[in-house]
Amino acid sequence: MSRFINERKNNWQRLEELLENLKGNSLRKLSRVEVREFGELYRRAATDLAIARAETRDPKLLNYLNSLVIRAHGKIYRAENQGFELIWQFFAKDFPNAVRRTWKFTFLAFAIFIIPAVASFILCYYDQNFADAVGAGDARYMAQDNIKWWLSINDANPIESSLILTNNIRVAFMAFALGAFFCIGAIYVLAFNGILNGGVLGICYATNPQFGFDLVTFMVGHGVIELSCIFIAGGAGMMIGYSIINPGDLSRGQALKKAGMEAAKIVIGCAILLFIAGIIEGFISPSALPVSVKFGVGILTGILMYSYLCLVGREKPKIYFE
Numbered sequence: 001m002s003r004f005i006n007e008r009k010n011n012w013q014r015l016e017e018l019l020e021n022l023k024g025n026s027l028r029k030l031s032r033v034e035v036r037e038f039g040e041l042y043r044r045a046a047t048d049l050a051i052a053r054a055e056t057r058d059p060k061l062l063n064y065l066n067s068l069v070i071r072a073h074g075k076i077y078r079a080e081n082q083g084f085e086l087i088w089q090f091f092a093k094d095f096p097n098a099v100r101r102t103w104k105f106t107f108l109a110f111a112i113f114i115i116p117a118v119a120s121f122i123l124c125y126y127d128q129n130f131a132d133a134v135g136a137g138d139a140r141y142m143a144q145d146n147i148k149w150w151l152s153i154n155d156a157n158p159i160e161s162s163l164i165l166t167n168n169i170r171v172a173f174m175a176f177a178l179g180a181f182f183c184i185g186a187i188y189v190l191a192f193n194g195i196l197n198g199g200v201l202g203i204c205y206a207t208n209p210q211f212g213f214d215l216v217t218f219m220v221g222h223g224v225i226e227l228s229c230i231f232i233a234g235g236a237g238m239m240i241g242y243s244i245i246n247p248g249d250l251s252r253g254q255a256l257k258k259a260g261m262e263a264a265k266i267v268i269g270c271a272i273l274l275f276i277a278g279i280i281e282g283f284i285s286p287s288a289l290p291v292s293v294k295f296g297v298g299i300l301t302g303i304l305m306y307s308y309l310c311l312v313g314r315e316k317p318k319i320y321f322e
Contacts, residue, residue, distance in 0.1 A: 005061070008048050012068060015041040019071050027075060042072040093313035095269035098262050100310065105235030105242070109175070112190040113231065117198030124202030136199035143207035150218045150286050169274050172233040176267050179237020182245060186237040193230070221294045222281035224302035229270040229277065236263035273305065 018030065018038050027035055049065040056062070099106070124131040131137050142149060171193065178185020205212035240259045247255030284297055 004048075004051070004055075008044070011041055011044055012048075012065070015045055015068060015072060019068075019075070022075055038072070039076070042069070042076060045069050045072060090265070091269070091272075094265050096309050096311075096313045098265040099232055099269070102232075102235055102239050102262065102266065105239045106232050107235075109186065109190055109231040109234035109238065112187055112234075113194040113227075115194070116191045117194035120195040120198035121202035121205075124199040125206045128203065128206070131199055131203040134195050134199045136196060136203050139200045140203045140207050143204045143211040146208065146211060148211070148214060148218075150215070169271055172230045172270055172274060173267070175230055175234030176237035176263065179234055180240040180244075183238040183241035186234045186241070190230070190234050217291050217294055218285050220298040221285040221301075222277045222298075224298050225273055225277040225305055226281070228302075228305065229273050233267055233270045236266040239263055276301075 015038070018034065018041070022029055027038065030038060045065060046069050049062075049069050052058070052061055052065055120130075120134060120136075124134070124136055128137075128140060131140060141147075171189070175186045175189045178189055179187075201212060201215065204215055240256065240263050243255040243259035244252055250258065280297060280301070285294065
């Protein structure tokens with residue numbers, strides 16, 4: 001047995017060294033070569049433990065190898081489950097905190113969208129020529145003939161839902177990506193979509209009020225999440241653009257990197273929320289469910305989403321005196 005120990009003790013000592021380096025850390029601290037070495041040493045130690053159990057009753061050796069294998073196994077098990085931990089950390093803390101930190105840009109994006117939308121609604125409601133100018137003229141003919149184009153989604157829900165989802169993500173991504181161009185691109189995308197959406201609603205209500213209301217009924221179920229994500233993503237893009245314009249105490253490269261890391265969290269989170277909006281828009285919004293249900297879905301999803309974004313992940317205030 002002494003020969004067994006002498007032949008393998010260097011491997012055990014090396015494994016101990018790596019474990020010592022990993023105190024309080026995951027395998028990410030090691031280089032790729034060291035990670036592979038760690039895995040190989042762990043497997044050898046586990047084999048040595050099995051041999052020692054079969055050939056000796058030395059309690060010191062068995063306890064030592066058993067402890068070594070358990071510690072190494074714990075590090076590997078933790079690394080294997082780190083993916084889930086990272087996902088949980090992202091949705092339980094990183095994403096909502098990032099959204100809260102950038103609320104000023106989100107509000108700015110909302111204003112850039114809603115002001116042109118309201119103006120376009122009013123102008124198209126009173127002037128059909130303006131509707132033609134902003135590209136909402138076709139909606140007038142559909143309202144006249146009561147052609148509810150959104151009902152065609154019912155004919156192929158899964159396909160339409162995926163197409164809607166792709167379009168939603170595309171608009172949000174455009175607002176985000178173009179915002180990095182000194183904020184100008186995001187302003188254009190947000191204002192353009194505001195003008196178009198407001199114009200379509202305005203001309204529809206002017207031509208056929210019931211048709212306009214039916215269109216709003218279609219939009220309300222998914223619209224709260226969808227528009228909120230576009231504002232949040234657009235705000236994140238403008239944050240990147242603003243970091244280039246005004247880097248503060250940082251260099252422009254450092255400010256851009258910091259803003260980019262924050263914005264990346266926001267865009268990934270928004271993509272997940274838009275997935276939910278796409279499902280609602282594909283299956284619930286065009287359905288024959290009562291109007292009250294669709295409005296209820298819009299209100300409920302809005303309450304849940306904003307409760308999550310505003311409340312989840314907040315750190316408890318520290319109490320220094322009781």
